[in-house]
Amino acid sequence: METLGIVASLILLIFFAYRGYSVIFFAPIFALLAAVTQGLPLMPTYTELFMVKAAIYVKNFFPVFMLGAIFGKVMEETGMAKSIASAIIKSLGPQRAVLSTVLAAAILTYGGVSMFVVVFAVYPFAAALFREANIPKKLVPATIVLGAFTFTMDSLPGSPQIQNIIPSNFLGTNVYSGPYLGIFIAVVMFSTGMAWLTYRVNQARVKGEGYGDHKINEPEQRDIQLPSWKLAVLPLLLVLVVNYIGNNVYTWSPDLLVPIQAMKLPLTAPAIKNVVGTWSLIIAVGCGILLATGLGYSRLSKDGLSKAISMGAVGSLLAVMNVASEVGYGNVISALPGFKSIASAVMDMRFGDSPLGSMAVTINIICGITGSASGGVSIALDLFAKHWLEWAAAVNMSPAVLHRFASIASGGFDTGPHNGAIITLLAVCGLTHRQSYPDIFAMTLLKIAMVVIAFIFVSLLGFA
Numbered sequence: 001m002e003t004l005g006i007v008a009s010l011i012l013l014i015f016f017a018y019r020g021y022s023v024i025f026f027a028p029i030f031a032l033l034a035a036v037t038q039g040l041p042l043m044p045t046y047t048e049l050f051m052v053k054a055a056i057y058v059k060n061f062f063p064v065f066m067l068g069a070i071f072g073k074v075m076e077e078t079g080m081a082k083s084i085a086s087a088i089i090k091s092l093g094p095q096r097a098v099l100s101t102v103l104a105a106a107i108l109t110y111g112g113v114s115m116f117v118v119v120f121a122v123y124p125f126a127a128a129l130f131r132e133a134n135i136p137k138k139l140v141p142a143t144i145v146l147g148a149f150t151f152t153m154d155s156l157p158g159s160p161q162i163q164n165i166i167p168s169n170f171l172g173t174n175v176y177s178g179p180y181l182g183i184f185i186a187v188v189m190f191s192t193g194m195a196w197l198t199y200r201v202n203q204a205r206v207k208g209e210g211y212g213d214h215k216i217n218e219p220e221q222r223d224i225q226l227p228s229w230k231l232a233v234l235p236l237l238l239v240l241v242v243n244y245i246g247n248n249v250y251t252w253s254p255d256l257l258v259p260i261q262a263m264k265l266p267l268t269a270p271a272i273k274n275v276v277g278t279w280s281l282i283i284a285v286g287c288g289i290l291l292a293t294g295l296g297y298s299r300l301s302k303d304g305l306s307k308a309i310s311m312g313a314v315g316s317l318l319a320v321m322n323v324a325s326e327v328g329y330g331n332v333i334s335a336l337p338g339f340k341s342i343a344s345a346v347m348d349m350r351f352g353d354s355p356l357g358s359m360a361v362t363i364n365i366i367c368g369i370t371g372s373a374s375g376g377v378s379i380a381l382d383l384f385a386k387h388w389l390e391w392a393a394a395v396n397m398s399p400a401v402l403h404r405f406a407s408i409a410s411g412g413f414d415t416g417p418h419n420g421a422i423i424t425l426l427a428v429c430g431l432t433h434r435q436s437y438p439d440i441f442a443m444t445l446l447k448i449a450m451v452v453i454a455f456i457f458v459s460l461l462g463f464a
């Protein structure tokens with residue numbers, strides 16, 4: 001009976017999110033519903049558990065969301081994001097529509113552009129190319145998912161996406177941790193994802209299924225004068241270089257935190273190693289914004305810069321609050337007796353001597369509950385990072401292995417129907433869950449398979 005309230009709450013959250021209702025509003029409602037069924041007091045649960053955990057998430061990651069969104073909007077307003085997407089897609093041509101779309105999304109994501117902005121930047125070109133190649137439009141969302149929501153999000157070392165930053169806050173690692181494992185999984189994910197999408201395209205051709213007659217959010221077919229892609233790619237490269245320097249070259253003084261720690265303020269980071277990844281990315285994306293603005297200033301409209309900053313800042317509020325609400329929801333669920341019995345069983349799971357099996361199952365369960373990779377991995381590490389670190393130390397496993405494995409595992413059941421990014425992607429593409437979610441779910445299953453492959457990789461080779 002203890003798990004019944006949790007299951008009912010999750011089903012309701014998924015249903016309402018699937019129907020397009022805001023998780024910011026409904027996540028606390030269904031979290032409190034589950035809490036009340038298990039005897040937790042209503043208002044203390046809301047203000048002292050749900051809201052406190054949501055506030056901690058905002059404190060830790062809002063600067064990354066905000067600057068990432070502004071960077072993406074500047075790249076969008078100056079035409080640089082579209083220039084990169086257009087150059088890749090046009091150079092490969094309609095005969096490689098799927099590959100060019102995946103590469104365009106991957107390069108922008110790995111360069112630090114927010115996944116939400118990547119969707120807006122890549123979709124018009126992808127839709128036009130799919131139309132020209134007569135490939136079903138319903139495959140566009142899954143193609144963008146492969147490029148933006150998989151290997152560049154959580155596998156490739158150095159990725160500036162939030163899913164690769166969160167583990168460093170809990171494990172004292174950096175975004176370049178576990179490079180061999182990350183690169184290997186990225187190659188396998190890209191290859192298997194492309195194989196699936198190619199199979200689906202060929203299957204559609206055999207059936208005589210073409211692009212289809214679509215009326216919603218169809219991009220206008222017109223020529224747009226864009227900046228050179230060679231110029232446009234410079235801000236992305238700068239973000240990667242500065243981020244690398246901040247994480248691997250520059251030595252941060254541990255004394256930087258001492259004055260703040262002396263104030264005994266709540267939520268202060270315990271050590272410099274817990275914030276270096278975030279600080280490095282903040283500086284890197286800030287540099288990217290400045291360079292993109294300087295290079296593309298002449299292409300900005302009269303109020304283009306203020307518009308990019310305002311829309312990026314406001315848009316980041318919606319994004320971070322969506323995830324923060326899911327984090328708050330997940331933390332209420334994780335405090336319930338029903339979840340504790342599930343967590344206890346999961347923590348006792350042993351696949352070999354390492355904590356990786358326990359980590360994989362736990363993170364995937366929580367990411368599935370929250371419908372968020374960043375929210376799920378944040379909750380899981382907040383609850384169990386200390387335990388996993390102690391377990392890893394006992395078997396002589398590096399925290400870097402845990403970092404990369406946690407990041408890869410976060411990209412599993414996160415892309416459920418109630419995932420905010422999936423809902424946004426489908427809305428931008430003018431498609432429904434019924435039309436496109438089966439192929440998105442195929443990408444989800446491939447991401448889960450990558451967790452198993454990562455476990456085998458580490459078990460056999462013993463390093464990451």
